[in-house]
Structure formats: C-alpha cells, structure tokens
Amino acid sequence: MEYNIKDISLSPKGKLNIEWAKQQMPVLTLIEQRFSRQKPLKNITIGACLHVTKETANLMIALKNGGADIALCASNPLSTQDDIAASLVKDFDIPTFAIKGEDKTTYYQHIKQVLKKNPVITMDDGADLVSALHKESKQRTKEIIGSTEETTTGVIRLKAMEKKGFLRFPAIAVNDSLTKHMFDNRYGTGQSSIDGILRATNILLAGKVFVVAGYGWCGRGVALRAKGMGARVIVTEVDPIKALEAVMDGFEVLKIAKAAKIADIMITATGNKHVIGKETIDKIKDAAIIANTGHFNVEIDLEYLNSKTKNKRVIRENLEEYRLKNGKKIYLLGEGRLVNLASAEGHPAEVMDMSFANQALASEYLVKNKGKLKSKVYVLPKQIDRLIAKLKLKAMGTATDRMTLEQKKYVSTWNEGT
Ligand code: ADE
Numbered sequence: 001m002e003y004n005i006k007d008i009s010l011s012p013k014g015k016l017n018i019e020w021a022k023q024q025m026p027v028l029t030l031i032e033q034r035f036s037r038q039k040p041l042k043n044i045t046i047g048a049c050l051h052v053t054k055e056t057a058n059l060m061i062a063l064k065n066g067g068a069d070i071a072l073c074a075s076n077p078l079s080t081q082d083d084i085a086a087s088l089v090k091d092f093d094i095p096t097f098a099i100k101g102e103d104k105t106t107y108y109q110h111i112k113q114v115l116k117k118n119p120v121i122t123m124d125d126g127a128d129l130v131s132a133l134h135k136e137s138k139q140r141t142k143e144i145i146g147s148t149e150e151t152t153t154g155v156i157r158l159k160a161m162e163k164k165g166f167l168r169f170p171a172i173a174v175n176d177s178l179t180k181h182m183f184d185n186r187y188g189t190g191q192s193s194i195d196g197i198l199r200a201t202n203i204l205l206a207g208k209v210f211v212v213a214g215y216g217w218c219g220r221g222v223a224l225r226a227k228g229m230g231a232r233v234i235v236t237e238v239d240p241i242k243a244l245e246a247v248m249d250g251f252e253v254l255k256i257a258k259a260a261k262i263a264d265i266m267i268t269a270t271g272n273k274h275v276i277g278k279e280t281i282d283k284i285k286d287a288a289i290i291a292n293t294g295h296f297n298v299e300i301d302l303e304y305l306n307s308k309t310k311n312k313r314v315i316r317e318n319l320e321e322y323r324l325k326n327g328k329k330i331y332l333l334g335e336g337r338l339v340n341l342a343s344a345e346g347h348p349a350e351v352m353d354m355s356f357a358n359q360a361l362a363s364e365y366l367v368k369n370k371g372k373l374k375s376k377v378y379v380l381p382k383q384i385d386r387l388i389a390k391l392k393l394k395a396m397g398t399a400t401d402r403m404t405l406e407q408k409k410y411v412s413t414w415n416e417g418t
Pocket residue numbers: 050051052053054055056188341345346347348349352
C-alpha cells in the first residue's frame with residue numbers, strides 16, 4: 001500500500017486516540033454500524049482531503065466499513081496528527097498522505113497521490129481536491145459522482161465556481177447543514193481556538209482585551225468563550241447586521257485598526273484576506289498576540305509583517321516573536337494557520353460527531369442520487385439534518401416534546417386569530 005506519513009511507529013498512540021474519540025461520537029458510530037451491514041459505498045472510491053485527526057480517522061473507518069475504498073490527504077500543512085496518520089496506515093490499511101509541517105510542494109503532491117486513486121467521490125475541507133480536479137482533464141471530472149465540502153471557505157469557493165459555470169459535478173455543502181455549522185463552527189471553533197491560544201501561550205484570559213475579527217458562526221463562538229473566561233471582548237465586522245448582532249450580544253464593536261491599539265490578543269475568523277492588514281499591523285499594541293482561526297493562512301498579512309520585522313525567534317511551540325523595526329514586538333501563533341488545529345487538536349469529537357455524520361450521509365446520498373444531480377452546490381435534505389439532531393439528542397439522554405394533534409392543526413391553519 002502506498003502512503004506517506006511521518007513515522008509508522010507512532011501507530012499505537014494513534015490507535016488509542018482514535019478509540020478515545022470514537023467514544024464521544026455516538027451518531028457516527030450508529031451510522032457506521034448500519035454501513036457495516038448495508039455496505040452502501042460498495043465499489044465506491046472516495047478521495048478525502050481533510051484535517052488528519054482522530055475524529056477524521058473515525059469517519060474514514062466508517063466509510064471503509066460501508067464498503068468504500070479510501071485515500072486520505074491533509075487539508076492543511078500544519079493540522080495533521082502524525083500518530084493518527086500512522087494508525088490509519090498500520091491498523092486500518094487506509095492509504096494516508098499527510099505529515100505535520102509538510103511544505104507546500106509536499107502538500108500538493110499528497111493531493112495528487114489521492115487523485116491518482118481515481119476517486120469517484122471527493123470529500124474536501126477547503127475545496128482543494130475539487131480545485132485540483134478541475135485543473136486536470138475534463139474527462140476526469142466526468143467520472144466524479146460528486147463532492148462533499150466541510151467548511152464555509154470551501155463552500156464559498158464552490159459557489160463561486162458554480163456561478164461562473166466552472167463547476168463540473170454536484171457538490172454537497174455539508175457545512176450548510178444546521179447540525180454542522182451551528183455546532184461545529186460555533187461551539188467547536190469557540191472552544192478549540194481558545195484551546196490553541198492557551199496551549200501556545202498559557203496566558204490568563206481574564207482581564208485581557210480580546211479582539212475577534214468576524215462575527216459569523218466561528219467568530220460568535222470564539223467571542224462567547226473568551227467572554228466566558230473573563231476577557232474584555234471586542235468584535236470587528238464589515239457586515240452591519242452581524243455587527244449589530246454583536247452589539248446586542250453585549251460586545252463592543254470597533255474598527256479593526258482602532259481595536260488593534262488596545263488589543264492584548266487578536267484573532268481572525270472571517271474567511272477573508274489581510275484582515276489584520278497593513279494599517280492594523282502598523283497600529284498594533286506592543287507585545288500583542290495575533291492568531292487566525294479561518295481556513296487559509298491569508299487573514300494576517302504575513303508578507304507585510306515580515307517586511308516590517310527586524311528579527312524573529314521561536315519562543316515556544318507555535319509561538320513566534322516578531323521584533324519590528326519600529327521597536328514593538330508581535331507574537332504570532334501557529335504561523336498564522338488555523339490556531340485550533342495548528343496548536344491544539346481541532347474541534348472536540350462531540351461536535352465532529354455531527355459534522356462527520358453529515359459527511360457520511362452525504363456520501364451515501366451522492367451514491368443514491370448518482371446521475372440525478374446537476375453540477376450545482378446542494379444542501380443535504382432537511383430530514384437528514386433533523387435525523388442527526390434527533391440521534392444526537394438521544395445519545396445525550398435528552399428528550400423533546402411532541403406537538404399535540406390540536407397544535408399540529410393550529411400551526412397548519414391561518415384563520416384562527418386572537
Ligand atoms: N476541523 C476542525 N476540527 C477538526 C477535527 N477535530 N477533525 C477534523 N476536522 C476538523
């Protein structure tokens with residue numbers, strides 16, 4: 001079997017971590033049990049480009065037990081957990097191409113190695129596989145049943161491709177399921193980004209001025225959790241509705257260049273480029289900590305930061321000091337890559353349970369609807385979303401009420417007023 005990982009001898013540690021995560025993933029486990037019986041993915045090759053974590057490992061194992069042939073590469077050069085990659089190869093015979101800290105050339109070589117397996121379904125976190133496939137031959141994209149996409153940034157890329165008429169196969173925006181973004185993006189990013197900041201710095205958050213750029217689902221989660229730990233949270237936004245929501249949620253909203261003057265910590269969660277840009281970098285307070293939790297490492301203008309830097313040194317893992325020519329210092333976390341995966345372990349398994357239940361059911365949905373879907377971006381049907389929520393609630397031991405017949409009737413009529 002072909003693979004490229006850091007060190008196969010790490011597999012025992014990886015196996016235990018995979019087992020630990022599985023314990024917190026009851027919904028994916030139920031799906032895996034059904035997949036093992038029914039084999040809905042028989043004769044299907046799936047190429048996955050996802051963060052290689054203990055949670056992803058459980059998704060890969062579920063798909064394999066569903067009958068699929070799998071190949072996996074990393075969706076970010078810094079997010080791979082090398083012990084997990086080793087266990088996937090050694091214990092589960094899953095061809096894996098991922099090494100934490102791999103350079104850009106290796107990253108793209110790994111994507112090519114996955115595509116060499118000729119997948120008919122691709123599974124992306126950031127749309128790099130779809131993008132690479134569209135750069136290959138037209139014939140190749142014709143063989144694809146469809147693709148699934150995990151993250152907001154990837155969905156934005158896919159929708160741009162659809163709008164321009166470039167997209168050549170159907171794509172399921174897994175991110176857009178409610179059981180994905182309302183939980184993974186908010187509570188997952190909220191907790192894991194704080195976790196990343198703390199593992200890199202071990203600072204006290206209470207009393208710090210903590211600036212969150214972007215008040216989408218991820219930004220909301222980070223702001224909520226930072227507030228919960230006693231930080232004075234400031235939000236920056238470009239969207240007036242999101243800014244208004246942040247104000248009414250009790251946060252101060254400022255322009256980013258102004259916020260930079262007082263921030264102890266700044267974190268970007270926007271999906272956009274150079275959010276901590278030239279003006280902000282020039283105004284940033286001495287000894288501020290900056291980090292990004294968006295998908296790509298473009299949110300902080302690193303080129304500009306480097307051009308203003310006299311010298312830099314690594315203080316500890318994932319914490320780099322930039323000494324600027326103007327005499328100030330800035331501390332960059334995890335090279336400006338998503339801090340929750342670069343400097344911590346990503347979202348906890350409990351939320352990835354729902355995200356990856358959506359991924360597993362999306363791949364089954366693509367197989368069931370082979371040839372029926374257009375080259376468009378789709379959301380999974382509401383029934384699938386609700387089923388995942390129901391299973392999760394059940395696993396958590398929580399019950400919901402049912403509408404009475406009278407109530408059902410009331411909400412389906414229009415003529416009963418005061
Ligand atoms: N994205 C964020 N957290 C993740 C995790 N734990 N596994 C896979 N992808 C992730």
